[in-house]
Amino acid sequence: MQLTVNGKQTSIADQETLSVTSLLETLQVSQREYVTVELNGEILDRADFDGATVKSGDAVEFLYFMGGGAA
Amino acid sequence: MQETARRFKFDTLLVHGGTTPGPAGATKVPIVQATAFAHETAEALEDIFRGRAVGQVYTRIGNPTTESLERRLTVIEDGIATIVTASGMAAITTAIMTIVRSGDEILSSSSVFGGTFSLFRDTLSNYGVTTRFVDPTDLTALSGAINGATRLIFIETIGNPKMDVPDVAAIASIARKHGIPLVVDATISTPYLARMKELGADIIIHSTSKYINGTANSIGGAIIDCGTFDWQSDKFPHFASFHRKYRNLAFTARSRKLIHKDFGACAAPMNSFLFAEGLETLALRMERHCANALKLAQFLAGHPKVSWVNYPGLTDSPFHEVAARQFDSRFGGILTFGLSNRESAFRLINSLQLAKNLANIGDTKTLVIHPASTICCDYTPEVKALMGVTEEMIRVSVGIEESSDIIEDFSEALDSL
Known part of the structure; x- marks a missing residue:
C-alpha cells in the first residue's frame, strides 16, 4: 500500500489496509500516547485508532504538541 | 509506562x-x-x-x-x-x-x-x-x-x-x-x-x-x-x-x-x-514526617504554655475526620501552634537549637517560622485573619530527625519562656 505520511510517499509491504493502531506500530511512531492522527484532513478520535483503517492513496499526518510552533 | x-x-x-x-x-x-x-x-x-x-x-x-x-x-x-x-x-x-x-x-x-x-x-x-x-x-x-x-x-x-x-x-x-x-x-x-x-x-x-x-x-x-x-x-x-x-x-x-x-x-x-x-524516597520520608508531626503535636497540645495546636492528626481538630478519610489516616508534616502572644513566639523561635528559623517547608530538617511577621507580613490584620494567621502563631515543618530530639528542643525552648 502507498500512503502519504507527513507529506512523504511511504510504502507498506504486504498490506492492503491497516488499522491506525497497527500503522502507528508498523511505522514505529514515537510517543504514541501523545500523537494526534489526521487521516485525509480529518482529526481522528484517539478512541477510533483501533477501528479506523488506512488504504492505498490515503494521506496521514502525525502531529505532536511537544515541539513548539503555533497551534 | x-x-x-x-x-x-x-x-x-x-x-x-x-x-x-x-x-x-x-x-x-x-x-x-x-x-x-x-x-x-x-x-x-x-x-x-x-x-x-x-x-x-x-x-x-x-x-x-x-x-x-x-x-x-x-x-x-x-x-x-x-x-x-x-x-x-x-x-x-x-x-x-x-x-x-x-x-x-x-x-x-x-x-x-x-x-x-x-x-x-x-x-x-x-x-x-x-x-x-x-x-x-x-x-x-x-x-x-x-x-x-x-x-x-x-x-x-x-x-x-x-x-x-x-x-x-x-x-x-x-x-x-x-x-x-x-x-x-x-x-x-x-x-x-x-x-x-x-x-x-x-x-x-x-x-x-x-x-x-x-x-x-x-x-x-x-x-x-x-x-x-x-x-x-x-x-x-x-x-x-x-x-x-x-x-x-x-x-x-x-x-x-x-x-x-x-x-x-x-x-x-x-x-x-x-x-x-x-x-524515590518520598514515601519513607513522609512516613517519618507524619509520625514525628503527630508526636510533636501531641506533646505541644499537653504543654501548659501552649494555647492551641492545629494539626489535623489530633482527634480534636475540626479537620480530623475529613483528613483521616481522604488521607488514609496520615496527616502530613506541618503543624501550627499558638503561645500567649507575638513576643513569646519570637522568644521561643530564638531559643530553639535544632529547628531552623526559615521560610520553607518539607525539608528533612525541622523548620519553624513566625508567619505573621514574615511570609504574611504584607497583609492587613483582616486578610491575615482570613488566611488563619495570628500574631501568636508559629508554623512548624516537622523534619525526619529522631522524634525525641525534636520534642526535647521544643520542650527546652518552652521552659525558657
Missing part, C-alpha cells in the same frame, strides 16, 4: 514508575545540561517545529532530563501528562494562565499560601482576572460564590499555614456540576497522603521544592494534567482548536504551545535530576 502503573503499588512506583534505562545501563537519567539540540537536516528540524516529529529543540520548550521527571510524575499521580516548571509559583501561574482569560474569575480557597494569594489578588487582578476567596470548608459558601464568569476552583489539600483540610471529593463534585475544572495544590499532602485524581482533581500542582525534593536543594514545580476535564465547552472557547487536535490533552497542549513556552518558566535540567532523586 501504563503497564508499570498497573503492576506496582505506590511505594514501588516512586522508585520505578516511568523510568527508562540510561546510557550503558545507567539507572539514573543523564543530566542534559544543554541549551539547544542539533539535527542533521533542515527538514528534520522543520518536522519537529511543525509538530510532525518528536525531538528536542531548546531547553525552554523541552529537555530530556526534565521530560524524564515529567514521565515519572505522570505515572505516580496517574495523570496523562506533566509539565515541570522553574518553581511552584511558576506551576500555579502557568496552570492558571492556561485556563483563564481577561474577564474570567477564579474561585479560590481563602487559606492558600501567601504567594498564591498575592498572585491572585494583587497580580492577576491587573490583567482583568478577578479572584473570589472563600472558606473551602464551607461548601455552601463555595457553591454560592460560583457565577457565570468562574472558570476554575483552586484549593490547597492542606491550607498553608491555616492547616484547614477541605473535602476534595465534595469540591470536585461542585466543580463538575458547574462545568469548571478543579485545580488542587497538593504540595503539603504529596501523592503519599492521597492521589488527588482519585478524589476528583482535574489539575494537580506541586511545589517540588518541598517534599518531592525532600532535602531543600532546588526550586521547582509541576503541573499534572489528569485528563479528566472536558475542555470542549462554551466556557472555554480558547481551548477549541486544542481540543480538536489533541482531545483530552487539550490543557497540556495549550500550556506547552502557548503559556509555558511563552512565559518561559522552564526547569533547570540539574534541578529535574534532583527532584527525580527525591521522588
